[in-house]
Amino acid sequence: MSENLCPSAGERARAPSSLAADIVLTYFIVVVLLLYRMPERLQQGYLWAEDATVFIGQAYKFGAHSILMPYAGYLHVIPRLVAFTYRALGADPQGIAIAFAWTCALLTASVCSYLYAIAVRYVPRPAAFVIALAPVLLPHTGESWLNLTNLQWTLGPLLMVMLLDTLGREHSDHLFARCFIVLVLAFTGPFSAILVPLAVPGALVASRREKGLRRLAPFLIVLVAGLTQLAIYKFANDRHPQHPLSEYFHYPWIETFLNNFVMESLFVPQVLPATGDSSMYAALATLVIFLACVLSPAGRWRAVNIIALAMTVALWMLGVVRNDAPAVAVQWFYDGVARYTFTPFVLCIWALAIAAAKSPLKLSRYVAVAFLVLLFANGATRFHAPTMPSKITVQPDGAYLIEAAPGSPWHTTVKPGR
Template identity: 30%
Template sequence: MSSDVSAGRTAVPSPAPGPARLRSIVRLGIVLAVGVALTLVRDWGRLAHPTLRSEDGPIFLKQAREDGLRAIVELYRGYLHLLPRLVALIWRALPLNWQPGLYAWSAVLIGLALAAMALSARTSWLLPHRWQREALFLLLVVAPSRDEVSGNIANLIFVGALGLLFVALRRDTASRAVAWGEAVLVAVLALSGPGAVFLAPAFLVRAWRQRSRQSSLLLVIVAMATLLQWGTLAINPRTGDSSGSPSVWVGYLARRAFTSAWFGANHLTPLWHGWWPLLAPATVVLVTILGLLGWRSRHRIVFAALGTGFLMASLVPCLAYYFMADSDRAQRHLLLPLTMITIVLLSGLSGLSGLSGLSGVRRLAGLRGTLPALAVAGLLLMLVAIGRDFVLSSLPFKPIGPAARCLATGRAPCLVHSNTSEWDFTLNR
């Protein structure tokens, strides 16, 4: 059986019968309820007083209403944004003054659903204990660096990359319907931003581990989406995004990409000025822990693929934006790297049968428990980052009612206000 697990071909265990099955369902329900409650508490300000934010208005809402289905193939910033386009098209027939709320709720619920993918037993080859997968789900719900992406559909392309990551880490399913549904999901997410490029190595490793038609199909979808996204970007290059450099990337890795996992992404830059003697060695310690966990794991090639994706996801924005290393902006680019860090730390606990009791303490204290102890320390320190970033900043409420009344009286074009004036736009219908 161990050889099958290492090859990634072990079948998902059948559901436990009787009372055990009931306890399993109740436990899942409790974990999901806690995740939903934490999400609502954290995002309530965005949900109770929704307002259009950044591209949600002038790009997705406007083009969905005025261009219809043609909006699906319209490029923005050089590539396709299929998931945000689909959300905007689904709600376009409903009243205009409902749109900000529908966008906010859709973004939050989609993000929650993608985080819940972490609970799947099909990742048990990597996270064998159920509590590891439950912890991953809950850590994603309260993860740092969510202020920029919460409650808006434009940044679903970055949240969607997490869904791609979880599919890449799954075993094959015996259900044909689930397999095809997964293929459709991968296609949608892969055509929504650049995430497929960063996760192509992970899908390659899945296809190598499984050696199945199912995993090979997913790899083909990701490869085709990668070629399409970067082909359109080459033909329609972004303008004004060439101020970055490799040196920015080095600074970003040192000052933000890793440090955010322990100290949060909000106000991290000013924190460096006063606390650099603490933050600099903390970054080195975290990188060392991650390196040791990856190197000592029997899934070394998987972590190599994740590391490659981590570096690619960090490099691309740093070649475009000069401010990536020394700014709190563009937190959206931290979502995927921070999730990868969390997965590696949780995987370091795979050798433990439990975290309670005298035996668990002995295992953590013993020689064999050195790496698990480091993983526990890393996860506990992540609570600092979670606490610093948990509260989301409030958005200026810009009611859309005046624009809706303007359109109703036939006085188009009508001005629509977004969260900031630079994203204000007009609607013709």
């Protein structure tokens, strides 16, 4: 493994107490940020769409069997476990909205803390904090936060980092624990299927290193889980795009990506150029500067950023198809589609953090920091998460009617003890 990707002697020698303090600090910052940005969701409780109809309703109806029930084309083990655990504990359904919101907040904080613990082995602390906090600092409407339905968008990037960390580690320590985390992540959402192209070459590289068979385990788990999720999507998916794929051959991919992803993520509408040639030239210039910046690190860090950029474009394109564009454009500030920009933005922030920490060019480091400031400032100033409280009412027969945002048809009726 290249020296650039392995932890430096100073990073390896970091005192455990200092690392533990940073991890706790990351956890605290995430919880405070979520409380600051969406206080109503954590104070009043929050359920979103499938939280009620799929996860809660099926947990009460099917019990433990619900954990392995697919939805929308893949398994969702972690959200299913949360819902089933709440039901198995016999907790009052009237408190389920607050319990789920706080569970999602604490899981998000755990993910960010784990990201920090991994990142600080390879990059300086400021860059590690940026990488860790990316899932809560990126431009977003709040659609993907504090609900089980969209928890997969926070969990998915961690799976990718754990695979890369498997390659970067000098020893295969804590293998069983890491494999268990990889397993539950891989069967939560579509990311193991998306990461199959990364897991295959990763497995080949890992097999040639010291204790290669042990290092293979996380990659094999992702491969098996990814192929399983693809099979479920193929044979048990009840949701299909409204438009045939052939229509997307004529979709204006480049223009739409430049406008809806590149420019609108960095600049407020007042400073964006008018539509036309000036808009396209400005977008192209911005993209060129961005690419020159994130590709400036040498060696394997450049390869990591290339992987991140390739996945950014691929995930954004999958979001366009999944959302049945062009009826609704995939834009980060538009409720209902913002989740499809979540992971691409995380990956872009990571690429910029790596450039700021590892680029040999001082100008590229400054440019990377400038891009990060623009991203975070744009998200902070344009952030909105409308308050949409859930409603839980007791029925005459003792059952509970649980109504999740944004309203009909997202409701279910459950009865404790069933």
